[in-house]
Amino acid sequence: MAPPAGRIRPGRYLGFFVLIVVVLYALVFFTGGGKPTPKLGIDLQGGTRVTLTARTPDGSAPSKDSLNQARQIIERRVNGIGVSGTEVILDGNNIVITVPGAQGDQAKKLGQTAKLGIRKVLDAQQATAPPAAPPPGTAAEQSAQAIQQAKATRQDPALVTGSGDGLAPAATAQQALSAFTCSTQDPLQGNDDPNLPLLACSQDGAQKYLLGPVFLQGTEIDNAVSSPPAQGKAGWTVDLTFKSGGRSTWADFTTKNINQQAAFVLDTQVVSAPTVQNAIVDGNTQISGQFTQQQTKDLADILKYGSLPLSFTSSDATTVSATLGLASLEAGLIAGGVGLALVFVYCLFYYRLLGALTIVSLALSGVVVYGVLVLLGRWIGFTLDLAGVAGFIISIGVTADSFVVFFERLKDEIREGRTFRSAVPRGWVRARRTILASDAVMFLASAVLYAIAVGDVQGFAFTLGMSTVLDLVVVFLVTHPLVVLATRSKSLSNPKLTGLGGVQTLATQRRASRKAAAAAAKEA
Secondary structure: OOOOOOOOOHHHHHHHHHHHHHHHHHHHHHOHHHOOOOOEOHHHHOEEEEEEEEEOOOOOOOOHHHHHHHHHHHHHHHHOOOOOOOEEEEEOOEEEEEEEOOOOHHHHHOOOOOOEEEEEEEEEEEOOOOOOOOOOOHHHHOHHHHHHHHHHHHOOHHHEEOOHHHOEEOOOHHHHHHHOOOOOOOOOOOOOOOOOOEEEEEOOOOEEEEEEEEEEEHHHEEEEEEEOOOOOOOOEEEEEEEOHHHHHHHHHHHHHOOOOEEEEEEOOEEEEOOEOOOOOOOOOEEEEEEEOHHHHHHHHHHHHHOOOOOEEEEEEEEEEOHHHHHHHHHHHHHHHHHHHHHHHHHHHHHHOHHHHHHHHHHHHHHHHHHHHHHHHHHHOOOOEOHHHHHHHHHHHHHHHHHHHHHHHHHHHHHHOOOOHHHHHHHHHHHHHHHHHHHHHHHHHHHHHHHHHOOOHHHHHHHHHHHHHHHHHHHHHHHHHHHHHHHHOOOOOOOHHHHOOHHHHHHHHHHHHHHHHHHHHHHHO
């Protein structure tokens, strides 16, 4: 038979909580490398954060598609820096770039609009295997030198002869192209000179090319769409249209270069190199091949948004040293420690044994919160920053408030004449409604703040909301069962130990006063 309302089997609740902790830390230690440390934001570990604000020519809000494509392009540039842990996220109409550590100076230059240009293919070969990968951090530490070396070898004017439509590979071009290898990290990415020839690779690294200077900028592309296969033909296609200026340039090129290739180059990578089949004078161009639907969609997006219909302004660029980040973390931990100490002192002074149970509950809450932070950092990339630390510090008060509501309800029950043991189930039934309502309001406020806020404020709202949910777990599975166990022990339920002696004395006096008043009324 089920126990009466408010009466529970505390062993089951505590056992379930222990199971949760065991599973949680099994995931912490046996997944994701087993390193039990949360992912820290750059304001705690040091690094660079750049916020780029998107603008459109007419001042309207940029489309979600263009922002997503811009994020992908900038993310490729950030990854080219060669530093692990970099992150590029959308924050409203902003793109936020974070580079941890002391190697993020180049992040401030990554807001340049991605460069898409069309170059003539002068020669092409199968790509050779790349050399051994450089040590971690080399590309970032020697970036300027690597870019200059790449320009000297891959954009040497001597690679081509002639000019205009008479461009041709120079005598040394074959040797230079053969010696050129395709690397996963390209120091020249986004830094090539459009007025010089270029040695470049396809995006999949299978082909390498000798290309002439850019003869048509990607900004002249008006639209690009993915189209299904025409009747009797295999493979999806990309239908491309140019603006008026680009249309005439493209018509001139295709007229003079039938059976020649034109390379669409995005940040030094060849995304497509179709062969010109015939002169295209109306600007309507079709790129065909053995493409899948997804391949043509990706290619159309690159051609459409490679040179973005947006401009970016650097609205914020912050560099935080590792020393400052460590000092900020220490300050946050000290603030949290002081807050906890004050709560502990107050609870022990005012509630005694019940205060000790509060301390145990807060400690176990901290254990759960830490494990969840580690896993969220691995699974969704959540980073703990100073705003998040502030959210956790405030949540200490939220959690302690739940204990106070419960304990004060117990006192009310005891004032009405009930014993400590009988007061707990009745007091819990009434207190939990208040606790649930209070935490629901706090969680709702955190959710609304997270939805409408941006940047650091979102981190604050996220940690505060998460702590509110975990507060309910601890109160229901730990605090309440521990208080029930205390009522079943004669020594632990001693009024002097529980701090409820004064309340029980007051209840005894009230009962005596009521009895005396009743006796006096009877005699009268």
